[in-house]
Amino acid sequence: MNALYIFNISIFAVFFTLFTIEVGIALQILLGNNKIAEMIRYITPIWEITGTFAVFFVMNFIATFPSAIAIIGTAYVAPLLIAALFFIFRNAFLAYGIYYKGSSSRVYLKVYGLATLITGFLVISVLSSAISGFGINLGTDSINLFTLFVNPFFLIILVSVIFISLMLNSVIFHTDKEPVYFLIGIIGIIMALLDMHYYLNYAFINLLQGVPLLLLVIIVFPVRMASAIKRSAISMIVPFVWMFLIIILFSYATYPYWFGKEINATSYLSLTATGTYVSYITIIGGALLTIALIYFVYISYFKSKKAYS
Amino acid sequence: MLSVLDFDRFLMGFSLGVHIILASIGIALPVIIILAEFLGIRKKDKIYTTLAKRLSLILIVLFAVGTASGTLVALELFLLWPKFMALVGQVAILPVYIEVFAFFLEAIFLAIYMLSWDSFDNKYVHVFFGVLVGIGGAASAILITMLNSFMNTPNGFNISTYLSTGRIVGVNPLAIFSTPATGIEVSHVLATSYFAGAFIFCAYMAYRLLKCDPKYKEYYMKGLKITFSLVVIATFFSVVTGIISINSLASIQPEKYAALEANLFTRSNASEIIGGILINGTLRDYFSIPGLQSALLGSSNAVAPGLNEFPKSTWPPLIVHDTFDLMVFLGFGFGLFVLIVLVLQLIRKKPFEKRWILYLIVIAGGVAVLLLELGWMTAEVGRQPWIIYNVMLVSEAANYSTSIIPIVIGLIVVYALILPITAIMLKMLFRDRELSKELGIP
Numbered sequence: 001m002n003a004l005y006i007f008n009i010s011i012f013a014v015f016f017t018l019f020t021i022e023v024g025i026a027l028q029i030l031l032g033n034n035k036i037a038e039m040i041r042y043i044t045p046i047w048e049i050t051g052t053f054a055v056f057f058v059m060n061f062i063a064t065f066p067s068a069i070a071i072i073g074t075a076y077v078a079p080l081l082i083a084a085l086f087f088i089f090r091n092a093f094l095a096y097g098i099y100y101k102g103s104s105s106r107v108y109l110k111v112y113g114l115a116t117l118i119t120g121f122l123v124i125s126v127l128s129s130a131i132s133g134f135g136i137n138l139g140t141d142s143i144n145l146f147t148l149f150v151n152p153f154f155l156i157i158l159v160s161v162i163f164i165s166l167m168l169n170s171v172i173f174h175t176d177k178e179p180v181y182f183l184i185g186i187i188g189i190i191m192a193l194l195d196m197h198y199y200l201n202y203a204f205i206n207l208l209q210g211v212p213l214l215l216l217v218i219i220v221f222p223v224r225m226a227s228a229i230k231r232s233a234i235s236m237i238v239p240f241v242w243m244f245l246i247i248i249l250f251s252y253a254t255y256p257y258w259f260g261k262e263i264n265a266t267s268y269l270s271l272t273a274t275g276t277y278v279s280y281i282t283i284i285g286g287a288l289l290t291i292a293l294i295y296f297v298y299i300s301y302f303k304s305k306k307a308y309s
Numbered sequence: 310m311l312s313v314l315d316f317d318r319f320l321m322g323f324s325l326g327v328h329i330i331l332a333s334i335g336i337a338l339p340v341i342i343i344l345a346e347f348l349g350i351r352k353k354d355k356i357y358t359t360l361a362k363r364l365s366l367i368l369i370v371l372f373a374v375g376t377a378s379g380t381l382v383a384l385e386l387f388l389l390w391p392k393f394m395a396l397v398g399q400v401a402i403l404p405v406y407i408e409v410f411a412f413f414l415e416a417i418f419l420a421i422y423m424l425s426w427d428s429f430d431n432k433y434v435h436v437f438f439g440v441l442v443g444i445g446g447a448a449s450a451i452l453i454t455m456l457n458s459f460m461n462t463p464n465g466f467n468i469s470t471y472l473s474t475g476r477i478v479g480v481n482p483l484a485i486f487s488t489p490a491t492g493i494e495v496s497h498v499l500a501t502s503y504f505a506g507a508f509i510f511c512a513y514m515a516y517r518l519l520k521c522d523p524k525y526k527e528y529y530m531k532g533l534k535i536t537f538s539l540v541v542i543a544t545f546f547s548v549v550t551g552i553i554s555i556n557s558l559a560s561i562q563p564e565k566y567a568a569l570e571a572n573l574f575t576r577s578n579a580s581e582i583i584g585g586i587l588i589n590g591t592l593r594d595y596f597s598i599p600g601l602q603s604a605l606l607g608s609s610n611a612v613a614p615g616l617n618e619f620p621k622s623t624w625p626p627l628i629v630h631d632t633f634d635l636m637v638f639l640g641f642g643f644g645l646f647v648l649i650v651l652v653l654q655l656i657r658k659k660p661f662e663k664r665w666i667l668y669l670i671v672i673a674g675g676v677a678v679l680l681l682e683l684g685w686m687t688a689e690v691g692r693q694p695w696i697i698y699n700v701m702l703v704s705e706a707a708n709y710s711t712s713i714i715p716i717v718i719g720l721i722v723v724y725a726l727i728l729p730i731t732a733i734m735l736k737m738l739f740r741d742r743e744l745s746k747e748l749g750i751p
Binding site: 099 | 379407414418424713717
């Protein structure tokens with residue numbers, strides 16, 4: 001697999017991992033979970049970084065597949081612009097909710113939760129369409145909004161993401177009924193696998209090649225669930241790693257196709273010298289970013305004595 | 310009837326118009342906060358520390374909205390102008406790509422900054438995190454402006470082959486870091502961003518001084534002095550880089566220069582034309598200062614390029630001449646006002662004790678934002694009809710999907726609402742945080 005492609009998938013995986021956890025938090029806020037305060041403490045330092053990873057993915061996508069911009073940009077302009085609109089609400093109302101101490105902060109957090117869910121709905125609809133080809137007409141670079149939002153592939157993926165996000169949240173925040181949520185998460189994974197088997201058989205076959213990694217991923221959770229490390233610092237990182245690996249696996253499975261099997265994405269890879277420089281920058285920048293993020297996690301969750309809020 | 314292209318243009322212009330205000334604050338505010346925190350530690354003065362803490366709260370909230378609007382602008386670039394971004398992706402993406410890391414630097418260390426007050430025995434460690442936020446903001450501005458420089462003076466690929474065949478060959482991805490416009494444009498954008506961003510808070514401090522309880526006077530006075538110091542430095546660099554910038558246009562973008570100066574014909578010993586409207590090919594209702602334009606270009610014989618050298622189809626809208634004149638007029642007026650206040654301060658006439666000066670500073674805060682907008686409007690409209698000068702027309706780059714029209718309207722409504730809502734939220738946010746408690750005064 002081309003290095004640019006690997007970087008693109010990896011950046012997407014980090015973004016989507018963070019975003020999936022946030023979707024779960026948004027759901028819990030709307031459902032009125034009693035661990036909201038803990039969830040807000042978790043999300044306070046991280047929400048900006050999730051947003052920045054979204055921009056990172058967009059820019060990396062442009063640099064990696066420059067000639068695909070015309071198709072993606074033209075076809076998905078409507079859902080992506082609406083997603084951007086709700087992203088503004090997500091950012092603004094989360095900041096209001098976190099820093100405003102009045103009684104209406106809960107209302108702002110609910111607006112944030114709703115905006116995040118709508119953003120998630122739109123982003124997942126575009127992603128599933130780009131993977132499966134549902135809802136897009138490649139002849140005219142246009143989409144049918146009804147088919148985009150109402151097709152079995154997308155709906156199953158959507159439910160699956162919601163189930164997985166609930167499981168991740170349950171594990172991170174030790175919510176009540178953790179085993180139930182764990183089971184829901186497993187159902188979510190099985191649904192995603194069946195969805196791929198039914199609608200993207202080539203990807204399902206690819207996925208089987210990743211069995212060793214799949215087993216590793218499956219093992220991670222029972223280890224995490226073991227009471228000995230349940231409340232340790234490392235246990236917080238396990239769900240991230242797990243979700244990251246799951247997305248890498250699924251992305252690898254669909255390689256190298258977009259829109260079902262209509263387009264071979266490698267034909268859109270950057271062929272100019274720019275691609276080489278993008279690789280170098282990704283490696284150097286990625287290494288620095290990793291160091292900064294490790295330090296960030298250390299400060300935010302372990303060292304911080306006092307936040308001004 | 311507006312076309313889809315008009316909607317594309319309007320949304321992009323509107324989004325950028327909002328974003329540059331937030332971006333300027335994001336660039337200038339960290340510097341103000343760092344200065345306040347540094348002085349607080351150095352002088353062991355709680356007022357400065359409280360100022361830094363309260364301003365950091367404004368920064369994080371505006372950063373939240375600014376990040377969203379920045380993300381929207383990034384998305385709009387590729388959704389509204391897909392052909393443009395396809396070319397940029399192959400030739401000129403590096404600064405924009407590196408900018409993401411600058412953005413990360415800003416986001417990560419802003420989060421760390423907010424979470425680690427009083428977490429270190431050496432308090433300067435915390436200041437250092439603020440410095441990194443400031444560096445991230447400034448680096449973002451520099452790198453994004455490089456893409457704009459590329460749009461004004463494209464290089465880094467074989468343009469003639471691209472124009473004749475549409476193929477992109479001979480790519481040098483590093484060339485974008487040194488286009489003919491890069492140095493001066495980056496300097497001017499940085500200086501004016503600090504200027505506008507700092508002046509907004511200078512105006513805020515002046516407003517609070519006019520309205521506040523006398524017990525808070527020292528707090529706002531110290532805030533005013535810090536912000537004004539930054540304004541003085543930024544004003545100086547804005548004026549200098551502005552003059553160099555307009556003169557450099559005569560050689561690197563003569564068509565834009567001719568439009569800004571309303572030069573219908575190329576000539577030497579050219580007059581500086583002020584005001585005027587073009588009616589039936591004739592400029593009317595203007596006045597001119599003989600020889601000044603050529604003199605500003607270096608000598609009385611210097612040739613000032615005219616629009617007659619270019620096909621009429623590629624002339625920018627001549628409204629840019631008026632926006633340019635207004636910008637220069639306000640800019641020099643500003644420079645003079647800042648100079649007067651500075652001199653009064655230096656000769657110990659206590660200008661910030663004078664209410665009329667405080668009122669003028671409040672008004673000037675709004676004018677500073679107007680100046681920033683006028684500058685960008687002049688620069689961007691002045692490049693029309695090109696998205697990449699002499700390479701790609703805006704109309705060639707656009708997305709003509711009609712589905713965007715209702716979304717554009719929705720986005721503009723949201724954008725128009727989000728800034729006032731944020732301002733109200735900030736007010737409410739501070740209403741619940743009593744300054745007297747934080748300052749430890751009764």
